[in-house]
Amino acid sequence: MDKNTQGIAYMQEQKYEEAAKLFNDVIEENPIDPLGYINFGNLLLHLKEYERAKRFFNKALELDNNSATAYYGLGNLYFEQSQFEHAITNFQKAEQLGLNEADVYFMLGLSFMNQEQFKLSLPYLLRASELNHEDDDILFQYGLALAQSNILNDAKQVFLDVLKLNPNHSDAYYNLGVIELFNENMEDALNCFNKALGIQPDHLLAANGKKNVESLLKENSNE
Template identity: 60%
Template sequence: MDKNQQAIQLMKEQKYEEAASLFNEMIEANPQDPIGYINFGNLLLHVNDAERAERFYERAIELDHNAATAYYGLGNMHYEKQNYKKAQENLLKAIEIGLEEADAYYLLGMSFFHQEKYRLALPYLMRAAELKPDDTDYLFQYGLSLAQSEHINDAKPLFQQVLEQDDNHSDAHYNLGVIALYEEDLSTALDHFNQALEIQPEHMLAANAKKQIMEVWNNTDM
């Protein structure tokens, strides 16, 4: 196991000072190699030192303009800071260079999503879900972007797939309830809202939707 692998393993074991020491040795031994700077940046970001992490990522890019993982690190950093425009720019650059990682596509899609650019988010969230089909977060957010883009019929099977993988996903139940309302199927909608509330009693959106259905039914009975 080389020093880089040792340091990454130490990070996984939360031995951050030891990992930092090894990354520092790598940089001192090979100051023109961007890998050491990128990994040190990852470590700094992991311990919430974004300001220093940014400097290490930028140094890596100075050494190698095609250092895709450095752009990914910057994108991840800006995403965590909710600076979605900057996150978008760096993540897009990482993917353009050739980074084919589900996390990169997901964060890029979510950067567009948080800017309410749902249609722009779609291809990246779709690719993330293709690369990690068992990740319910990726499937759910792809479905949500489809729904926000008014592709209701395409969103529905994705929410159903989320529930096949995790039957305690309250937001998937809620969104299927909303789709059932759109389809004018109040009984199915109510069932999904009830299941969402059973899983998450404080789910206010499901509670409000259920209340509206009950008011409609009560008024109809009158």
């Protein structure tokens, strides 16, 4: 196992000092290879040392202006600081340079969602779900973007697909409840909110949804 690979393994084990030492060794041994700088930048980003991380990613790009992973690192850095326009620019650059992975499309979709540009997020989240169809979080965010774009029938099917992957996804049940409520299917909405609360008893939105539906059902029964 080379030092870069070992350093990444140390990061995953939360052995950050050991990882930093190895990445520093890589840079000293081969100062013109951008990979050491990118890995060190990712470590610093994980530790929320944003300015230092930015310097390492930029150094990598000085050495190789076509380094897709360096642009992806910068995208993550800007995303973590809620600078979503800069995040989008860097994620798109990473994609253009050939980093066509689910994580890139997912982060692009999330960046657009955080700017409330839900329709713009849709193709990226769809592509991410196609590339990693076992990830319930990616699929759930795609469902949210559809719902926010008022494409409710498609959103409903996506949330049902999320529940096939993860039957204990309380937020999927909650959002199904909202869709059923919007469609005036009160009993179905109540059932979804109850299922969300059965999984997560402190789900405040589901509790509020249940309360509202029960009030509406009571009003209807009194008419």
